[in-house]
């Protein structure tokens with residue numbers, strides 16, 4: 001694993017001098033490069049040694065390296081998912097590369113179904129916690145002590161200090177930012193009404209198919225995690241459920257992308 005990471009890092013370093021400080025993963029429908037004021041390099045995932053590529057529509061599969069206000073940023077446009085047939089270890093390989101290259105912060109974004117009856121399609125929600133219900137785990141198998149401890153603590157997985165900063169930022173920008181618990185199932189089918197009701201009873205506010213593996217790997221690796229869900233469809237109570245296609249999800253995410261970008265931009269400029 002360490003050998004592989006070394007090779008991947010060496011390849012990236014042969015193309016740019018910019019080392020990651022902040023890594024951002026953009027999920028379904030998100031692609032905004034405007035967050036960066038300087039783009040140094042764009043590398044398709046398939047050209048990067050040992051990295052898998054995203055097979056999902058509207059997931060670009062491209063690493064965009066650049067800067068904003070002097071902060072070095074690695075922007076992963078599109079991600080790999082468990083439902084694509086990738087293991088939790090493959091899904092989290094980009095996070096390990098970021099750890100190996102010295103990134104200190106990670107922002108994970110996703111499209112999600114809104115379980116909390118107060119959450120509406122178009123809302124941007126700050127993640128405060130997660131529930132992993134995907135039947136795999138990125139730390140399964142022998143622990144690599146060089147990467148992190150065998151039993152990482154998860155009590156502050158979505159960094160509370162950074163969440164405080166985002167709550168303050170949202171007051172400034174005038175956005176009513178709410179926080180929620182994200183539950184991940186493997187997908188790729190969306191859930192039945194009975195499943196959405198189960199997720200509500202389990203105590204989650206959001207449902208999706210990603211993010212939790214990346215959070216676990218980052219916490220294991222000592223990277224601070226921040227997560228955002230873009231609510232694309234309403235899932236509970238059952239009267240709120242509407243038939244939803246992937247196109248509907250992407251359309252809704254696009255609509256609220258500017259809100260997320262404003263929050264992130266302010267954070268990078270004045271808090272990070």
Ligand code: HPA
Pocket residue numbers: 111112113114187190191207208209232233235249
């Ligand atoms: N379920 C799971 N994942 C999702 C959903 C959903 O309803 N909407 C967007 N991602």
